[in-house]
Amino acid sequence: MSADVFEKCFGFHAADELKQTGFYPYFHRIESQQGPEIIVNGSKKIVVCSNNYLGLANHPKVIESSVLAAKKYGTSCTGSRFLNGTNDLHEKVEKKFAKFVGKEESLLFTTGHHSNLGAISSLVGKGEVVVTDRLDHASIIDGCRLSFGEMTRFRHNDMSDLERQLSKHQGKGMLIVVDGVFSMEGDITNLPEISKLAKKYGARIFVDEAHSLGVLGKKGMGTSEYFNMQDDVDVIMATASKSLASIGGFIASNSKVVNYIKHNARSMIFTASLPPACVGAIDIALDLVIAEPERRIKLMQTASKIKEEFKAMGYNVNNSQSPIIPLTVGNDLVAFKMWRMLFDEGIFASPVVTPAVPEGQSIIRTSYMATHTDDHLNFILEKFRKVGKRLGVIA
């Protein structure tokens, strides 16, 4: 008898078992726009897990631009950027993005995931090394897996471990790839030290600004601006699916590097381009990121207020330095229970469990938007106090 590849599917029960407990937190059907308030299964929830950091995903001007783009260019480009899928709007936002982050050129992929896949795998060839932080985003890891180079990882934000890895491979072409703001932990990469080490060992630096673009830095340019080190970062990657209120991924660098990626990244060449409606949204969202710094200021004030309140309640907020505030709550079961109790109290949050976190250190990942009001924040704090106490997560 031959083996059946479907066997593992027939034997997969984990999700169904979790559903039976009532603690299944995934794939909930949202029936409204993505703001601080959403409708799930007919009832209102206050959201603490969105990446709509600046609140632009339902901004009237962003929606209007998206609609106008669809009307002008249609609903799809029906092909790859490489062949028939590039229009003047793609090129317009590429120029705008490059100027915004201070690089010569940029390239727009269909998603952030595609950007990391395509850029990392094309930049790191045979005999070369990609050096990643252990807590880098999965799309970075996927990009490394697709490359023909060697992959090595250093302990999270541990600069002596990074130096150990770099010294082991001295003399080879090396690319250090880090998240600017780490997506689950909410802490910031140690760019000043990374830059010193990169110079010492002749490595290039690639920063994924998914959670920092629009958020960090006076102008919202991200981690490199936060540290005033724009020239030290060789490649900037950013996704449009968070602060830029759309979907799509950018790579920005000098023209030669962008040109190389453009003609070698398989995830650019072998997939259809970003639909006009999404590009239209990015176009105006970028303008608003630049024109309305008050959104960023409000967001950071909210994050810092909420973090202090959580700490005062007795929550472990880890090393959050951004609008992502992860609360360590215990084992997976506690995280699932807490998610459910919060849900029943009107809060929509995200549990993060093993293997994404070490055993016993599951978290409720909370994140904030410039559009959360004081009433929303007070409601969130009240419910986390009530549920945390009931579960014994806080005293």
Ligand SMILES: Cc1ncc(COP(=O)(O)O)c(C=O)c1O
């Ligand atoms: C750090 C990081 N990089 C890349 C991505 C992928 O971006 P996208 O959702 O646009 O594919 C994400 C999204 O979750 C992310 O958090």
